[in-house]
């Protein structure tokens with residue numbers, strides 16, 4: 001039997017070196033996702049955020065390093081079903097199945113609970129209802145997914161992940177395609193899941209203001225390395241961001257929310273001011 005220390009992070013990547021065809025693109029990365037906390041991964045294009053997230057979701061085998069669950073279990077050694085009951089990933093792109101109803105796609109999320117031997121899933125229907133309601137797709141239940149807009153489809157895939165009912169939720173740029181309302185609703189939903197259900201959340205975000213608004217911890221990647229991890233105040237500094245992105249970035253407190261807001265500064269005379 002595995003001993004599970006209660007204070008161990010549910011998902012921890014340690015010393016992860018990740019590459020493609022032998023060329024490393026992420027170097028010795030350490031990242032722990034804690035229960036009830038939102039960790040935002042930010043950084044420029046190509047800095048390795050998606051690769052790192054995919055390795056935590058077991059979709060990218062590390063060249064070096066380890067991924068542990070609950071402090072003791074080697075995530076790579078778990079069966080696909082055991083892993084899928086504990087970790088899910090909303091990735092950037094999905095092939096859209098044709099002629100499949102929204103509710104059935106959300107039902108895919110129940111796959112770890114409906115094995116060949118155990119076809120019944122008593123919690124399935126209520127869980128699917130819940131996932132569709134919190135993502136605002138219940139009204140589309142009977143529509144075919146290949147008729148949906150990009151944002152509607154994104155919410156359906158999010159519902160599918162939530163239907164999996166995992167303690168770890170990984171999301172790669174989940175606000176892409178979403179209008180302002182659904183961006184905000186998604187961020188609020190992540191906060192609800194962290195607060196109410198103690199889900200450990202790792203989310204790649206390009207919008208630094210969104211990261212500042214929702215993250216308990218921010219990991220800033222640049223050139224394949226984690227440059228800083230800590231609170232938004234520790235990491236989203238003008239100095240660290242300007243260095244990572246290679247342009248001047250100003251940081252100030254949002255007068256409305258009190259959270260940090262970031263502004264890239266233009267090279268032109270009419271630079272935006274904050």
Ligand SMILES: Nc1ncnc2c1ncn2[C@@H]1O[C@H](COP(=O)(O)OP(=O)(O)OP(=O)(O)O)[C@@H](O)[C@H]1O
Pocket residue numbers: 020025043044045046047048049050051052
């Ligand atoms: N399938 C692949 N084959 C080869 N190289 C890849 C592959 N996928 C990503 N890379 C490279 O790995 C590096 C990291 O890519 P990754 O997608 O992890 O970065 P990212 O920070 O998520 O970028 P973005 O913000 O643009 O989504 C990049 O240099 C990219 O070109």
